[in-house]
Amino acid sequence: MTKLLLGAAAALMLAAPALAADLPRPTAAAPASAPEAVYNWTGFYVGGQLGGAFAGSDTIVGSDGRLLAGVQGGADFNFARNWVIGVEAQYSWLPSNSSGSLLYPGGTLLTEDTSGIGSVTGRLGYSWGPALLYGKGGYAFRDNSLSASVAGVAQPITASGNKRDGYTIGGGLEYLFAPNWSAKVEYQYYNFGNTTVSSGPAELVGTNIRNDEHTVKAGVNYRFGWGGPPVTRY
Template identity: 45%
Template sequence: MKKILLATAAVLISASAASAADLAAHPYTKAPPLPPAPIYNWTGFYIGGHIGGAFGNSSNSIFLPGAVNNNDGVFMGGGQIGYDTQFSPNWVFGIEANYSFLDTSSTFANRGLGSVTGRIGYTWGPNLLYFKGGYGWADSRFSNGFGGNGGRDGYTLGGGFEYLFTQNWSGKVEYQYYDLGTVNFVGPGPRFVRGNLHNDQHTIKIGLNYRFNWGAPMGAPLAPGY
């Protein structure tokens, strides 16, 4: 009996050692690496279009029929072209030229608004919050006595939010204010009427840009689906 017990114990010990050796033979496998975080880059040229509305202050009117430029608002649409550069992980600087046609039939109102502005923005992920300012111009083409026939110079300020849907397409919502100075008026008719008004405009628009990414860093991992 004693010999049988010793033999059984020896067999069990040998089996345990063999199992341990088998376990040690399997190499450790690392978990697969995580995919790189997506990189959104704003550097490059872009071109796009926009639609929205333009609103004058209630004081932007004169006392002749059809000469009112008030805060009821008119439809606007146009285009923009520009260039952005992302000069640090979270900051973007750009320059943009913009022109908007205004849907107005009045010969006393602005027919279009243009601007050349710089902009500075803060970006996180695909989001960009920005402020802009620079030269503003009104295509007045006045034919009824306004001084500065053909256009009015001034300044513009604004800001907005832009979102990268893909690395080549972005959409934006933007507010822009135009201050075009004081306009002097001499009215037509048997009695010449004189007056002046402050020519300024508030605009709100949505836009879509196509981005060429010329000048963006090469080889950077883009967001999924880009």
């Protein structure tokens, strides 16, 4: 019996390495994924902007290269994680010397003055981290007047065509630089159609004016409780 037990023990000792080789090896646990910062653009905002307005090449002479300052407000909705849709109202004041004029022989002068431009637009953007690249477009309006004079004396005139209502398109980049605060730069084009002088001094009748503006603006927005510190997701 003793010899039998010793033989069985010896056989088990010889077979142990082979059995151990067939056992599954323990695997290391996969490292936990790093947290990802997700910014939320949903909410309301108000802000201000500064920039410049540049009239199109066919616009009345002298109305190019003006400073502007304005305000804006709107609301955004963050959907599908990286996509943002929103609406924005904006108004910009132009300085008092923003008028353009056409001078004719004999001292006849046609003057157009634009004191402000505004818009109500929708916008669609794509966000990555704290940055948002967006396009915008919609309704545009302006405060302007058209007048004429001969040798400094005001003359009555009438004009046809769209002068105050139009459309606008543009785009820009916005960046969340602090809790509740964002900064943006954007380009916006405004088109108000053409204006044609239909009656007044003979030299002016038939004069056609193209009404468009190119603007470049930089602005800052305050966001009411949204767009601050990112949410951490794992």
